Amino acid sequence: MSALIEFHGITKSYGQGQARFQALRGVDLCIEEGDFVAVMGPSGSGKSTSMNIIGCLDVPSGGEYLFHGTHVERLDRNQRALLRRHYLGFVFQGFNLLSRTTAQENVELPLLYRGESAGRRATAARQALQQVGLGGWEHHTSAELSGGQQQRVAIARAIATRPTLLLADEPTGNLDSQRSHEIMELLNSLNRDQGITVLMVTHEPDMAEYAKRVIHFRDGQVEQDERLRELAS
Numbered sequence: 111m112s113a114l115i116e117f118h119g120i121t122k123s124y125g126q127g128q129a130r131f132q133a134l135r136g137v138d139l140c141i142e143e144g145d146f147v148a149v150m151g152p153s154g155s156g157k158s159t160s161m162n163i164i165g166c167l168d169v170p171s172g173g174e175y176l177f178h179g180t181h182v183e184r185l186d187r188n189q190r191a192l193l194r195r196h197y198l199g200f201v202f203q204g205f206n207l208l209s210r211t212t213a214q215e216n217v218e219l220p221l222l223y224r225g226e227s228a229g230r231r232a233t234a235a236r237q238a239l240q241q242v243g244l245g246g247w248e249h250h251t252s253a254e255l256s257g258g259q260q261q262r263v264a265i266a267r268a269i270a271t272r273p274t275l276l277l278a279d280e281p282t283g284n285l286d287s288q289r290s291h292e293i294m295e296l297l298n299s300l301n302r303d304q305g306i307t308v309l310m311v312t313h314e315p316d317m318a319e320y321a322k323r324v325i326h327f328r329d330g331q332v333e334q335d336e337r338l339r340e341l342a343s
Contacts (some may be wrong), residue, residue, distance in 0.1 A: 113176070114275065114307055115141040115164060120173035122159050122330075133159040135330035136173065143274075144341055146301040146308045148318035151327030157311055158279070160327070164309065165198055165277050166190040178274075195224055199268030199306075203280035205260045207252045207267075213239060214248040217267045224271065238266035242296060258289035265296060269306065276300065278310040282317055294320040302342075 117139035123132045134156045141147055151157045162168040163175060166182065169190075175182040177193065185193065199220075207216045217235035226234070239248055242262040252260055261281060268276055278297065282290035298320050301308045310321065318324050322341060326334040 112143055113140050114143045114145075114178060115139065115309075116174070116176040117160075118174040118176075120160070120163065120170045120175060122156075122163065122168070123171045133330055134163075134170070137330070137332055139325070139332060141307065141309065142341060143307055144301070144305050146298065146320070146322045147310070148321035148324045149309065149311045149327065150313065150315075150318055150324060151333070155327035156330040157327040159330075161277060161279060161309065161311055164275075165200065166194045195220070196271070197274045199271060199273035199276045201261070201264050201268050201276065201278040201281045203283035205252075205257075205264045205284070207260055207263055209252045212249045212251055213244060213255065213263045213266075216252070216263055217270050220267060220271050234270045235266070238270040239263070241269065241300075242266045256289075257285050258292055261285060261289070261293055262296065265293070265300075269300060269304075273306065275307045275309060278308065280311055280313070282312070282314065290314075290317060 117137050120134055120137040121132065122134040123130055125131055137156070137160060149157045149161065159168065163170055170183055182190065182193065214232065214235045217238050218231040221231040221234055236248060239245060242265050244259065244262050244266065247259065255263065282293050285293060294317055297308055297310070300306045312318050322339045324336045324338060325332060
């Protein structure tokens with residue numbers, strides 16, 4: 111497997127002078143294509159900051175960030191937006207669906223931003239909803255869906271663009287135990303069957319057990335990096 115993400119001495123600081131806070135303190139990290147990684151750590155440990163940098167939502171203060179060998183830290187704002195739009199998918203704890211629009215319209219949104227035609231958007235959205243087990247639910251609004259179904263729509267929206275990397279931030283945080291395991295099985299199948307690399311922040315050890323690898327952050331550094339199961343060749 112080849113490296114998808116590489117961090118070399120990544121630092122991130124906020125503020126200046128006495129108010130300066132160093133969120134990341136020289137993080138070295140390598141994530142391979144096809145991996146399923148759970149990122150854990152207490153509040154303020156640096157895990158969310160690292161995810162924001164990987165997702166091109168923030169930039170490092172120092173060090174190198176490579177995505178498929180491209181130096182992301184050298185890209186300008188527009189170039190980072192293109193990388194985000196074409197290679198990354200995002201799933202959040204709060205679903206972030208538009209409440210008065212249908213499941214299909216929600217899934218079509220990132221394709222609309224990419225300038226895809228209406229026909230291609232509709233086809234891709236239906237396929238993505240089918241993949242997450244929501245075929246036939248295309249015309250239901252968010253208010254007509256359960257929490258688990260809403261998160262499935264959010265995942266469909268994230269995979270409709272066929273991303274290389276899926277970034278999931280506490281994807282089961284607002285779900286009960288049964289729905290949480292259903293969502294984790296879905297993420298696992300997307301990783302296994304479609305080869306999508308999954309990087310997930312979680313506070314829940316039982317959710318992290320679905321991953322192939324668990325990375326623990328503490329005080330702005332990687333404290334532990336544990337391989338749970340091997341990558342497929």
